[in-house]
Structures are given as C-alpha cells and as structure tokens.
Amino acid sequence: MILGLDIGGANTKAASSDGLFAASVYLPLWKGAPLDEALCSIARSQPQAEAVAVVITGELADCFSCKREGLERLMACVRRSFSVPAYFWGTGGFGWSDVLELAAANWSASAAFLGQEEHDCLFVDMGSTTTDIIPILGGRAAAAGTDFLRLAAGELVYMGLLRTRLDAILPAARIGGRSLPLAPEFFSIMADARLALGQISPEGYSCDTADGAGKDSQSALRRLARSVCADLEEIGEGAAMAIARQACSRQMEILVAAIARQSVEHSLEKVVAAGTGEALIAESAAFLGMECVRISERYGREISDVFPAYAVARLGEMAD
Amino acid sequence: MILGLDIGGANTKAASSDGLFAASVYLPLWKGAPLDEALCSIARSQPQAEAVAVVITGELADCFSCKREGLERLMACVRRSFSVPAYFWGTGGFGWSDVLELAAANWSASAAFLGQEEHDCLFVDMGSTTTDIIPILGGRAAAAGTDFLRLAAGELVYMGLLRTRLDAILPAARIGGRSLPLAPEFFSIMADARLALGQISPEGYSCDTADGAGKDSQSALRRLARSVCADLEEIGEGAAMAIARQACSRQMEILVAAIARQSVEHSLEKVVAAGTGEALIAESAAFLGMECVRISERYGREISDVFPAYAVARLGEMAD
Numbered sequence: 001m002i003l004g005l006d007i008g009g010a011n012t013k014a015a016s017s018d019g020l021f022a023a024s025v026y027l028p029l030w031k032g033a034p035l036d037e038a039l040c041s042i043a044r045s046q047p048q049a050e051a052v053a054v055v056i057t058g059e060l061a062d063c064f065s066c067k068r069e070g071l072e073r074l075m076a077c078v079r080r081s082f083s084v085p086a087y088f089w090g091t092g093g094f095g096w097s098d099v100l101e102l103a104a105a106n107w108s109a110s111a112a113f114l115g116q117e118e119h120d121c122l123f124v125d126m127g128s129t130t131t132d133i134i135p136i137l138g139g140r141a142a143a144a145g146t147d148f149l150r151l152a153a154g155e156l157v158y159m160g161l162l163r164t165r166l167d168a169i170l171p172a173a174r175i176g177g178r179s180l181p182l183a184p185e186f187f188s189i190m191a192d193a194r195l196a197l198g199q200i201s202p203e204g205y206s207c208d209t210a211d212g213a214g215k216d217s218q219s220a221l222r223r224l225a226r227s228v229c230a231d232l233e234e235i236g237e238g239a240a241m242a243i244a245r246q247a248c249s250r251q252m253e254i255l256v257a258a259i260a261r262q263s264v265e266h267s268l269e270k271v272v273a274a275g276t277g278e279a280l281i282a283e284s285a286a287f288l289g290m291e292c293v294r295i296s297e298r299y300g301r302e303i304s305d306v307f308p309a310y311a312v313a314r315l316g317e318m319a320d
Numbered sequence: 321m322i323l324g325l326d327i328g329g330a331n332t333k334a335a336s337s338d339g340l341f342a343a344s345v346y347l348p349l350w351k352g353a354p355l356d357e358a359l360c361s362i363a364r365s366q367p368q369a370e371a372v373a374v375v376i377t378g379e380l381a382d383c384f385s386c387k388r389e390g391l392e393r394l395m396a397c398v399r400r401s402f403s404v405p406a407y408f409w410g411t412g413g414f415g416w417s418d419v420l421e422l423a424a425a426n427w428s429a430s431a432a433f434l435g436q437e438e439h440d441c442l443f444v445d446m447g448s449t450t451t452d453i454i455p456i457l458g459g460r461a462a463a464a465g466t467d468f469l470r471l472a473a474g475e476l477v478y479m480g481l482l483r484t485r486l487d488a489i490l491p492a493a494r495i496g497g498r499s500l501p502l503a504p505e506f507f508s509i510m511a512d513a514r515l516a517l518g519q520i521s522p523e524g525y526s527c528d529t530a531d532g533a534g535k536d537s538q539s540a541l542r543r544l545a546r547s548v549c550a551d552l553e554e555i556g557e558g559a560a561m562a563i564a565r566q567a568c569s570r571q572m573e574i575l576v577a578a579i580a581r582q583s584v585e586h587s588l589e590k591v592v593a594a595g596t597g598e599a600l601i602a603e604s605a606a607f608l609g610m611e612c613v614r615i616s617e618r619y620g621r622e623i624s625d626v627f628p629a630y631a632v633a634r635l636g637e638m639a640d
Binding site (some may be wrong): 030062147151152157159178180182183184185212222229230232234235 | 382546548552
C-alpha cells in the first residue's frame with residue numbers, strides 16, 4: 001500500500017491507495033502548527049505503507065519567505081517523519097528537475113489520476129479554502145502550471161466552503177432595506193454562515209473560529225453580526241441569518257460563474273466534483289444543466305474530501 | 321490640563337488639552353495587547369493631568385463577547401490606570417445613562433468640538449483602519465448613532481490608510497494584460513502598497529506586517545506578490561509595484577465616492593480633514609473641487625493624527 005499525502009497551508013490530508021484510510025487534520029502552517037508531530041502520528045498509524053507519495057500546496061504560507069523555502073522545508077519534514085521512501089508529485093509527474101515544479105501541484109495529481117477514467121470533463125474540487133476548476137481534455141489536464149497563472153485563468157478560485165472570510169464573498173449585506181458593507185476584518189467566515197443555516201455540523205467546522213469562541217450556532221450568529229459592526233442583540237437573529245443566507249447564495253453564484261466560464265471555454269458538458277464542497281459543486285452543475293459525477297459516489301465521502309491525497313497514492317502505486 | 325484618550329481596537333491615542341502632548345500606540349486589543357501597561361505609562365508621563373476624558377471604539381474587538389462587555393472592561397482599565405477622575409464621552413456627550421452610548425463615539429467628540437468653529441462642513445477623519453465621514457450642519461453632527469447605522473449611511477467607511485487588507489480594496493489587479501483576483505487571505509495590507517510607493521516611511525508603518533517580516537520595501541513587495549499567490553521573483557518588482565499603484569488608486573476612488581455621497585446628500589461644499597490619511601482626504605476634496613481645511617494646519621500634524629483624543633480633552637476642559 002502507498003500512503004498519499006496532501007500538505008496544504010491550512011489542512012494536511014492523507015489517504016491510502018487501497019482506499020481504506022482517509023484523514024484530514026487542520027494544521028495551519030502559518031500559525032506554526034505541529035506538522036512533524038501530525039505526520040509522525042500518521043506514519044505510526046499506517047505501518048503497512050511501503051512508500052509515501054506527496055503533493056504540496058502549503059509552500060505559499062507566509063511563514064516561508066518564498067515558495068522554494070516552503071517546499072524544501074515541507075519535503076524535509078516528510079522525510080524526517082517517514083522511514084519509507086517518499087515520492088513528490090510535481091505538475092509534470094513524479095519526475096521533476098526543479099523543486100518549484102512541486103508548488104501547488106495537488107490538482108495536477110487529481111487530474112492525472114482522473115484522466116485515466118474521464119477523458120473530457122471539468123474536474124472541480126472545493127476545499128475549505130480554495131476551489132480548483134481543471135479542464136481535462138483527452139485525459140490530460142489543460143490547466144496553467146502555477147497558482148498565479150491559474151488565478152488569472154479562473155482555474156483557481158481562491159474561495160472555499162469554510163475558511164473564506166465573509167466579506168470576501170459578500171462585500172455588502174442587505175438588511176431591513178439597507179445595504180451594509182461588511183467590515184474587512186477577520187470577524188466571520190463562511191463556516192459561520194453554513195453552521196448558522198445548519199448546512200454543517202460543529203464537527204464539520206474544521207478550522208478555527210475568527211474570535212476563538214465556540215462552534216455553536218449562537219456564537220456563529222454573534223460573529224455574523226460583528227461582520228457589520230453590530231452585536232447580535234442589536235440587529236437580531238433574523239438579520240444575522242439574512243447575512244448567512246446572502247453569503248451562501250453569493251458563494252453559489254460565484255461558483256456557478258466560475259464553472260460556466262471554464263465549461264464554455266473548453267466546450268465541456270460534464271463536471272466531476274470532489275472535496276468538502278462537493279454538494280455545492282453538484283448543485284452548481286445542476287443549475288447549469290450539466291452532467292455531474294460525484295467522487296464520493298465512486299470512492300466514498302471520505303476519499304472525496306481528500307481526493308488529491310488519494311490520487312497521488314494511486315499514481316504512486318502505478319509508478320511502482 | 322485634561323488628558324484625552326481614544327481607545328481603539330488597533331490603536332490607543334492620547335492628547336492633552338493644551339496641545340503639547342500627542343501620542344499614538346499600536347495596541348491590537350484582539351491580540352491581547354497590554355493596554356493597562358500602556359495607559360499606566362501615559363499616566364506617569366502626564367502627571368499634571370487633572371482628569372482624563374475618554375472616547376472608546378475598541379469595544380468591537382472580538383476578544384469581547386459583546387459591546388457592553390468591551391466597554392465595561394475598557395472603562396475599568398482606564399480607572400485602574402489613572403488616579404485622577406475619568407469622564408467618558410458618549411454620542412450624547414459626557415452625560416449618559418446606558419454604557420452602550422459610549423460605543424464607537426470618538427467621531428462624535430471630534431464633531432462636537434469642531435462644530436463650535438465650523439457650522440457646516442463634512443468632517444472626514446481617516447485612520448489606519450477606518451474612515452469617519454460626518455456631516456456637520458449648523459454646528460451639530462448629523463450622523464447616525466451606531467457603527468451599524470453609520471456603515472449603512474456611508475458615514476463609516478471601514479477602510480483605513482494602513483491596516484486594511486489589500487484584497488478588500490482591490491478585488492483584482494491587472495498585471496501584464498491579465499486580471500488577477502487577490503487571495504482573500506491576510507497576505508498584504510495597504511501599508512505595504514504605501515511603503516512600496518514611498519508614501520510612508522517604515523516608522524509610518526505603525527501596525528504589524530501580515531507575515532511578521534520586515535517593514536522594508538523588499539519585504540513589502542514580497543507580500544504584495546503573495547497577494548496574487550506568487551513569489552516576487554516569479555512576477556517581478558514591476559508587477560508588485562503595479563499592484564501597489566492600483567490599490568492606492570482604488571482606495572482614492574472609494575474615498576472620493578464616499579465623500580461625494582455625503583456632500584451631495586447634505587449639500588456641503590467644505591471638507592475638514594484629519595487623521596493619518598489627512599493628505600488623501602485633501603486630495604479627494606481637491607479632486608471634487610471642494611474647499612478643504614486640514615486639522616494639521618490648525619493644530620499641528622500630531623494633533624490631526626489623534627484628533628478625537630484632542631477633541632475630547634478640549635470638551636472635558638470646557639465641561640469642567
């Protein structure tokens with residue numbers, strides 16, 4: 001069995017090539033989260049792994065002065081934590097010459113693995129922080145090579161189901177006939193909106209709250225109210241719920257527009273959806289009248305949430 | 321002499337009613353900054369103060385569960401730190417019945433003091449984090465009473481010269497013919513753009529950097545590049561400078577629109593400008609063909625930066 005790892009800035013994910021193991025740990029690297037410890041714990045829990053296959057996106061975390069430093073430190077961390085061989089996936093595969101080819105290549109592993117089964121589709125993977133929208137044409141990813149170019153092309157939408165700040169999704173909320181600009185502070189995130197609306201459970205709120213307070217609905221409503229500089233008592237629960245509804249609705253609109261842009265540009269009619277935001281992607285595809293395959297239907301819910309880790313594990317197995 | 325204090329979420333400011341003392345200290349309350357210590361140090365440095373007159377805006381900091389708790393804790397902190405009487409200014413003046421009247425009332429002290437000299441004007445005070453745009457009509461502030469209502473009315477623009485995240489000002493940058501959406505992370509702030517353009521000095525960068533790195537121009541350019549998910553080497557200094565220019569230009573546009581809205585709504589032709597962003601306000605007023613008086617011309621640069629603290633000190637003196 002090969003163990004796949006996807007080391008992101010906020011979350012580190014793992015999956016085994018046999019599909020029996022999948023895990024996601026909230027490890028915010030920029031806050032100095034104990035990655036070594038987490039990787040050692042994963043290593044101990046999976047003693048039957050013959051090798052680890054790794055994708056990295058955490059190199060952008062601002063604790064690193066540049067991507068190269070981030071990649072080298074994360075690679076060293078993997079090598080320290082595992083006694084089995086470690087293979088690193090870059091945008092060109094496991095064979096690479098410059099470490100920078102490994103930067104933010106997790107979508108590339110997903111697309112390379114998926115391309116073996118789906119020759120023409122739009123692969124959409126929405127995590128807690130970002131959304132990858134990757135055209136797969138003739139079984140190969142037709143995406144740009146760097147995050148910068150993918151941002152420009154609309155193949156990387158820097159918006160996720162949970163961690164994205166509310167004001168980035170919804171610049172202004174409509175409350176009681178007024179338009180309220182949201183404060184651009186770290187007051188509230190999409191997870192608050194989804195928790196308030198009952199779309200995620202407190203366990204599904206897998207990142208820190210903005211204020212360090214609870215993952216209960218009252219605390220989420222307080223944070224939603226604070227996003228318009230108000231106490232919850234000041235504007236009432238109805239207004240806080242309205243902010244939550246508008247943020248979720250706006251996020252759906254942004255996702256629909258982003259999927260439509262790529263599907264038109266590449267004449268694709270089928271979406272393959274993965275990630276924590278899989279349901280939202282499926283909903284967007286349905287809205288656009290597009291066929292949608294859910295990774296969870298094919299490999300299970302747990303694998304969908306950590307799909308790049310599973311994909312790179314499977315690719316490692318094939319390369320063996 | 322009366323000592324005026326303006327306790328904000330990010331900065332605490334002080335000024336004496338004789339205009340001889342002015343100070344601004346970066347004290348981010350939500351990070352547990354040592355306010356007690358800072359206030360005691362101010363108290364020791366101004367032994368001749370007969371009383372302190374205080375305005376508060378820091379009650380919104382998310383370390384407090386609600387505004388009332390924030391106000392009560394900040395008031396207690398003032399009373400612990402000073403042995404002279406403390407008077408707190410609310411939106412209705414020094415006389416108030418409910419502590420909530422003290423919430424975010426610093427603009428109200430500025431306007432009440434200024435209204436004695438300027439009967440009809442738009443008072444605009446741009447700090448590091450927010451901008452107050454207060455219509456003064458017949459010598460009285462014609463503004464809403466709470467931050468929530470002021471946000472809705474456009475009298476509070478949650479945007480400042482330094483601390484505002486870049487992506488809140490500039491959702492997308494144009495670089496090399498491409499449109500690059502900025503990542504909604506805490507990667508870069510307006511102070512980086514202004515430092516890169518030489519508009520502020522490293523000393524003028526009076527808040528934390530996003531990544532904890534330096535306040536030199538190279539570090540600022542790195543953070544600007546990171547805002548579009550890139551290393552500085554990847555996009556080059558010219559592109560990072562383009563992001564800085566576009567952010568500053570966009571901030572000026574937002575300020576011009578906000579000033580225009582209030583001046584049209586209240587038929588006001590004169591702007592009185594204060595705060596760290598005084599020069600930007602004056603530029604906006606000139607752009608709009610409006611007369612502009614700078615508080616720094618009347619009371620000096622240091623007083624302009626901490627005008628609500630000075631205003632409440634003067635109001636305290638008059639009430640005596």
